[in-house]
Amino acid sequence: MSKLHITTTVNGDPAEFLCEADDSLLAALRGPLGLTGTKEGCGSGDCGACTVMLDGSMVCSCLVLAAEAQGRRVETVEGLAEGGALHPLQQRFLEHGALQCGFCTPGLLVAARALLERNPDPSEEEARYWLAGNLCRCTGYDKVIRAVLDAGRDLRQDHGEKVA
Amino acid sequence: MNPPEQSFRVVGTRPVRPDGADKVTGRALYGTDFALAGMLHGAVLRSPHAHARIRGIDASRALALPGVKAVVTGADFPEAASVAIAGESAANLRDIARNVMARDKALYEGHAVAAVAATSPAIARAALALIAVDYEVLPHATSIAAAIAPDAPLLHDDLFTPGLKPRPETPSNLALHVAIDTGDAAAALAGAAAVAGGHYTTQPVHQGYIEPHACVAQWNADGQAQIWASSQGAFMIRSLVAGALGLKQADIRVTPLEIGGGFGGKTTVYLEPVALQLARQAGRPVRLEMSRSEVFRATGPAPGAVIDIRLGADKDGMLVGAEMTFHYTAGAFPGAAAHPAALLALAGYKVPNRKITGWEVVCNLPSSAAYRAPGAPQVAFAVESCLDELALQLGIDPIELRLKNAVGPGDTGPMGLPHGQIGLIECLEAARAHPHYSAPLAPGETRGVAAGGWANYGGPSTAAVALAEDGSVLVTTGSPDIGGSRAAMAMMAAETLGVPYETVRVTIADTASIGFSFLTGGSRTTFATGHAVIAAANQVIATARARAAQIWGVAADTVAWRDGAAHGTAGDSAGKVLTLAEIAGKAANAGGPISAEVGVNPAGWLPGFGVHICDCALDAETGQVKVTRYTAIQDVGRAIHPAYVEGQLQGGAAQGIGWALNEAYVYGADGRMENPGFLDYRVPVASDLPMIDTVLVDKPNPDHPYGVKGVGETPIVPPLAAVANAVSRAAGRRQRHLPMSPEQVLLGGDA
Amino acid sequence: MPPSPYSAPDNLGEALGLAAAPGARVLAGGTDLLIQTRAGRLAPTAMVDLKRIDRAMGIRPAGQGFVIGAATPCTALRDDAALVAAWPGVVEAASLIGSVQVRNRASLGGNLCNASPAADSVPALIAAGATAVVAGPGGEREVPVEAIPAGPGRTTLAPGELVIELRLPPRPPGGGDAYLRLTPRTEMDIAVVGVGAALVLDGSGRCTAARIALGAVAPTALLVEAAGAALVGTKLEEGAIAAMLAAIDAAISPIDDQRASAAYRRRIAGVLATRAVARAAARARGEQA
């Protein structure tokens, strides 16, 4: 069977790749697109390590067909830092020690950014429920939640400065 | 000798780890992120049966599939020697070799029976379907009861329970017997004012690291091989692969990739020998990786347990006697940490009369693997539950009861030697003083408390410290960094050398680039590899002082080292200063580059103890439990990087809470695992947990230059009972069976 | 030429044509289909993605009621203020599925047509009196939601048929609905039992209509008409609740599986039904959002 040719946008840049009809977006990102920052922990939607943004909504890339990316916008952890500057979430994760092994981190960062873009001032409970699809086995989530809430504060301040 | 009060510049601060930026940007390379040109993709065929004789395997159709480059089965592996492998759960090389690829029998659903390498993952998977295995399905036993029943199917006909005297005449599934008998436990219990006890059970649980196992192997025509893998020890892989395949260790170079969690579960090999054998036959590099379902069905878990216990105290709450018999599921092969379990079960308390009998039971489950404090949480669950019952019976505060009986420095330890500077008493006192312990409970909430400990370990480690020409520092170790140990190594080097943390960079080297280190496990890395780093740094200082002395024309012992610089004290050199950077800059032409590699095997590690406090809300109509507040208190010796130490306590507590409430392997009557995925194997999600407060009790270890004690494992020991004690008080019924799922709490009988 | 294994038509007619191919499967969010395919439980010859068809996507008012495109991701429900106000029970059911990531894909049509007895949105939709618009080679028909599932993994849809829309009636004056489920974890879990309740109270607090539906206690999501009938004409007093519970107990046929025993499910069905009715009633009285 001949492969499908998919044209899409990844982290703001045009991208194209070949895939089988049943390949996942995760496989396409990690394979032909060479973006191995997005991780596979389960391949069945249960761990969130593969979280990416698809047209602005966060999804498990293991549960999206690569072919579905045709004409859509995909954003991954590799697009989080702007140039050399880390995103406030990345910075706060590092400062708090919100990662131990770091394997869940790319997915958590993408999910947390989606939360803060929607609600820059979430309660602890909101953050916990929003991130419930992202398993972390190392940290017990304490420092993850603190880092996310702190990054929200940073973003609100940033935003405040820009408005002022 | 350490001064009594050390002051530190780096130790105790919270800098960002050197590998942090890589890990938040997605650049760090984990097991499946590494690839080689021309690499093949492997896949493993696994037994669908819990127990079956393999009569034959026909791979001819698979080999004929275009794109298939190699197929291996048990016949392609040499019989490995029977050698005990050092580690937390005693294992044997021969068993490990048979676990990675079944020979005559498949011993659990998921046991590898064949593997293929092909030009794409899809072809490899298709090839698996073409391998015909002729199984003779045998009766199976997936539980302790079934495996020790008189008519139980025998897993190994050459297993004559070690530890039993005289040696049994018939083989059985009892894989190890351990016994401790001090004083007269029966008499002491008969005379006790209060006795608590019962029949406790826990299920096998998985370590649950998010990164599945993965590796890439390459075989060269000259017999030299390379392996890239994520594991808790590249040297462990080297020795196990060499042993399993009959190769020379120096011919195998193992490069550690970043590891996405291990918790003990990556202290052995599953894929590496198979990948290398495939690569050898195919003549091309091969990647093998597991799916999540393979991880559940073929790796881990920690043993399930059945424990019968009686613990007695006098009317003042002094423990007088204990009797305990426990069985642990070893899975397909012996090795389930019954030894440490027996030694540690009552290690926290002075119990004059104790009779402890432990058994390991082989059964048709995946071969059990180390999981954080292997063996300890299960028995601690029973012991700490009994202590709670005794406290209730005697009307004594549960922390008070523990304080009356807790061991301290000088008391006899589990090996019969006096304890060193252990901190259980300080932890109990810190728990009692903690605001959490006295905080009023909301209506419907209850509080549980439990203690626990782990022996920790030292073991051999090598580290190198080298100076760059500008005086910046390169530290190299062979200890994989699972949770930030690069930072701890850099901090200890910086502290020793007297230079800023930021000038020190750390590399985890491959097995050809640094001397041997035992794996990252046993809570040993900051202690033992830390010792090596400090020793190497001290050698660098000695060299630097000698160079300064040479330049100043004075004796080396007149040159002092402080604040990262050599200070002259004798004659003309008095008042002169040469910084590390200056010395490094001159080094090439004044004696040569400066570096030191040091191998150590330090003694003096100390056990760690912790006390956890847990508040729960119970929905009495459904049995659902919500943990509403949690505090973990632990003697950590001295925290090199407090945030990372807190993280160990929090992560261990969360795993323990999962073990207590919802995690369990579920097997059907057909001997197949029914929940091999993260949807039905329920590790805690963020919304299941509260913040986990921590208290780091500092009782420095005098046998480590910076006071380090192992911290990683202890935190998983107390939570099982801490949660159970809270739920028992809420339910009005002692919770003796894990997991405390809603159904178990509401309807669970006390079988 | 064989049909492309993946297609994303932008109109219903084309989708119906592609879905009519033997072995073809409709793809909405894929959160069941892709997993079952990878596990080898399904082997579709083709996947027909509905998400580029306007009618299958989005939430539209229909008079005082609502039309929900069958492939609309569940998160869209929570974001529709009018729907949240009218059918909070349906929205809370859809908001329990999986995680945010899963809900950004998972659809009501997929939840219904996957025909898991434990599907969360289905009891809530049944209680609310929702209908499904079925499109097929022979045209369209509108059926009650409870008519779609036929057994675990099986539906009453004929080959080539698909669900294009779900329709919710206007919220009746004095109406309220609720959905509750029990899972061991707070999120990311499959219902051990789920209960949807919708009822109408008159000015005096007397129940004039009630529908109770349960999940995970029978081969399909189950509408227990007798349970609703036991409430009608009462002020939800203890006796009425007891009669409802008796009707539920008589109607359900739970099984033992790895998630729970039949006995526990039976017990929880009663607990959750009582609570769901109380919650729906509170909403009917305007005491709770």
Ligand SMILES: Cc1cc2nc3c(=O)[nH]c(=O)nc-3n(C[C@H](O)[C@H](O)[C@H](O)COP(=O)(O)OP(=O)(O)OC[C@H]3O[C@@H](n4cnc5c(N)ncnc54)[C@H](O)[C@@H]3O)c2cc1C
């Ligand atoms: C991690 C995880 C957690 C989950 N948790 C829950 C949960 O808590 N509660 C719950 O109920 N479910 C849960 N699910 C299951 C799943 O997400 C839901 O059933 C979801 O609603 C399915 O919708 P979908 O759009 O993804 O369906 P798809 O996977 O696209 O389709 C499902 C099935 O229905 C068919 N189908 C889809 N749309 C139509 C249509 N319009 N007409 C005809 N046939 C159609 C497909 O061919 C397929 O057979 C979970 C799944 C995952 C991966």
Ligand code: FES
């Ligand atoms: S890999 Fe996609 S959710 Fe786990």
Ligand code: FES
């Ligand atoms: S840091 Fe290891 S899984 Fe989250």
